[in-house]
Amino acid sequence: MIVLGIETSCDESAAAVVAATSSGPKILSNLIHSQIAEHLPYGGIVPEIAARAHLDHLHPLISRALSEAGIGLREVDGIAAAAGPGLIGGLIVGSMTAKGLAWAARKAFLGVNHLEAHALTIRLTDSVQFPYLLLLVSGGHCQLLVCAGVGRYIRLGTTLDDAVGEAFDKAAKLIGLGYPGGPAIEEAARNGDHNRFALPRPMKGRPGCDFSFSGLKTAVRQIIMVGGGLDPRGRADLAASVELAICDALADRTANAVDWFRRKYPEGDALVVAGGVAANKRLRERLMKLATDAGLRFAAPPSPLCTDNGAMIAWTGIERLRLGLIDSLDAPLRPRWPLDPGAPPRSGAGVKA
Ligand code: KG4
Ligand code: ZN
Numbered sequence: 224m225i226v227l228g229i230e231t232s233c234d235e236s237a238a239a240v241v242a243a244t245s246s247g248p249k250i251l252s253n254l255i256h257s258q259i260a261e262h263l264p265y266g267g268i269v270p271e272i273a274a275r276a277h278l279d280h281l282h283p284l285i286s287r288a289l290s291e292a293g294i295g296l297r298e299v300d301g302i303a304a305a306a307g308p309g310l311i312g313g314l315i316v317g318s319m320t321a322k323g324l325a326w327a328a329r330k331a332f333l334g335v336n337h338l339e340a341h342a343l344t345i346r347l348t349d350s351v352q353f354p355y356l357l358l359l360v361s362g363g364h365c366q367l368l369v370c371a372g373v374g375r376y377i378r379l380g381t382t383l384d385d386a387v388g389e390a391f392d393k394a395a396k397l398i399g400l401g402y403p404g405g406p407a408i409e410e411a412a413r414n415g416d417h418n419r420f421a422l423p424r425p426m427k428g429r430p431g432c433d434f435s436f437s438g439l440k441t442a443v444r445q446i447i448m449v450g451g452g453l454d455p456r457g458r459a460d461l462a463a464s465v466e467l468a469i470c471d472a473l474a475d476r477t478a479n480a481v482d483w484f485r486r487k488y489p490e491g492d493a494l495v496v497a498g499g500v501a502a503n504k505r506l507r508e509r510l511m512k513l514a515t516d517a518g519l520r521f522a523a524p525p526s527p528l529c530t531d532n533g534a535m536i537a538w539t540g541i542e543r544l545r546l547g548l549i550d551s552l553d554a555p556l557r558p559r560w561p562l563d564p565g566a567p568p569r570s571g572a573g574v575k576a
Contacts, residue, residue, distance in 0.1 A: 225251070225294065226301045226544060227324075228537025229285065231277040231317030232309025232337045233362070234258040234268045238284040239533030240292035240299070241347065243541050248347045251292035253534040256280040259402065266396075274312025281320055288533065296328045301549070303540025306334030307557030308363070314556045322552045333540040334550040338562050340535040341497040342370050344524045347538040351522050354491040356484040358477050358510065361498030362388035362403070365473075367432045367480040368562060369488065370495075373542045378563035379480050380432025387469060388500050390436035394443045394465045398458050408462045409503055415463025420446055422468040427475045432483075433569065434476055439468055466505055474509045481517045493520045502526040 230237040239253040258276045262268050289295060304321035307314055318334060325332035341359055345351045353375075359366045365382040385393070388405055395404025400411055422442050425435040443465060447453060453461060477494070484491060494514040500506065507523050514521035528534060543549075 224541055224544060225299045226303050226333070226537045226540035227285070227288065227296070227299050228335075228533045228535070228540055229281065229302070229304040229317045229321050230337070230531055230533045230536045231281065231313040232305040232307070233313065233531060234262060234273050235531045236277045236280040236284055237531065237533035237536075238281065238288040239537045240288050240294065241534055241537035241541060243545070247350070248538060248541070250347075250534045251294070252288040253532060254284050254288050254291070255532055256284060263402070268310075270310045270312050273310055274316055277313050277316040281316060285320070296324060296330070299328075299330060301325075301331035301333050301540050301544045303333035303335050303536050303543075305337040305340065305536055306550075306554065307336060307560035309337055309558065311556065311558045314558065318556055326552055331544055331549045332552055332554070333543050333548070334554045335536050335539045335543070336560050336562065337536075338364060338560070339374070339376075340539040342368065342376065342562065343373070343539050343542055344497055344528050344535045345495045345522050346542070347534065348524045348528060349522045351493050351495060354488050355493040355495050356480055356491065356519070358473065358480075358494070358496045358501075359498050360387045360473065360496065360500035360506075362386060362392065364498065365434045365436070366562075367477065369484060369491075373546055374548070376562040378561070378566035379483065380434065380476060381566070381569055382434040382436065383569055384435050384437040385440065387434065387436060387473065388498070390439055390469060391465075391500065393440050395462075397440070397443050397447055398453065398461050398465075400458070400462065403499070405500055405503060408466055409505070411459050411462035412466045415459035415461070417463040417467040419460035420464035422464050424468055424471045424475065427472060430479065432476050432480045434472065436469070436472070439465070439472075466503070470503075470506050470509050473506060474513055477510065478513055481513060481519065485517060485519070493522050496523045497529060499530040501529040
């Protein structure tokens with residue numbers, strides 16, 4: 224089974240071809256065009272520019288993904304595109320392209336939930352079986368979920384305000400590091416003192432699995448203002464302190480989820496981390512220790528498959544296609560699309576689906 228995957232939900236245009244073979248899944252091609260340079264002059268992602276850039280880059284990416292995989296459209300079984308959550312302009316470009324190709328080539332169309340694609344990536348890279356516990360940490364989301372099966376997720380906790388990637392990005396901006404902030408903070412932190420600045424660990428010690436990061440951002444701003452700016456040493460130390468505070472907060476909430484998961488799902492054997500922030504080495508080490516101490520296996524996709532990519536969309540297409548979960552060509556786009564629609568709503572100001 225071979226699926227072409229298209230990702231356009233934010234600021235990466237991506238196309239990939241993934242095959243399910245008798246010896247396991249294989250990524251035949253995986254191409255990404257990052258739009259960072261296009262948005263740089265504006266200090267953030269401009270949705271209209273993102274949509275137009277997807278339009279410019281997507282077709283050449285798809286052609287190259289197919290030719291690198293050594294196949295034509297005739298040889299794919301399905302065409303998958305992110306159908307939400309994300310910026311509506313980009314979702315339209317990716318999904319309409321996929322639907323057009325699926326119609327013309329008479330192939331199955333699969334409208335994929337971008338969050339589900341992050342959640343299932345580990346089944347592409349490692350043979351992790353359901354149910355598993357997932358910490359999903361990206362630029363738009365921060366959630367703890369039980370992955371019980373394709374399309375079956377139970378949310379244990381979510382952020383009450385900022386997503387964790389957003390916290391990295393905002394802190395990096397305040398410190399004067401580049402965008403995206405996560406990798407910039409990780410890089411700067413390598414030469415920094417992780418214990419120099421006392422930053423809050425939001426929600427630490429409280430029961431439950433919810434997160435909060437807005438207090439951390441305020442504390443970073445305060446440190447910079449009180450100190451009257453930062454020298455290079457201060458920048459490295461503050462980056463390191465932010466990284467440690469975020470890892471502490473994530474590990475604390477995940478520990479509660481691990482306890483709960485081991486009691487409710489004794490047959491589950493893995494703690495998985497996914498999403499862009501899962502590329503962070505310090506976080507991976509912390510979670511690995513947490514999992515091992517609890518008798519769970521720890522699994523994380525390789526870093527390039529943690530951040531947005533086309534292979535995760537193609538793989539989710541395969542997971543859905545083999546269950547017969549094909550979408551019609553008039554399937555709607557869903558800019559908000561929670562993985563667990565039954566989860567109780569949270570009341571924080573910045574709460575996302
Ligand atoms: O999953 P992703 O590529 O896009 C979304 O779906 O949001 O995640 C992007 C986020 C950004 O906030 C970025 O700063 C963060 O992931 N990120 C990292 C690292 N690499 C990317 N955060 C911490 N450490 C990293 N190495
Ligand atoms: Zn993502």
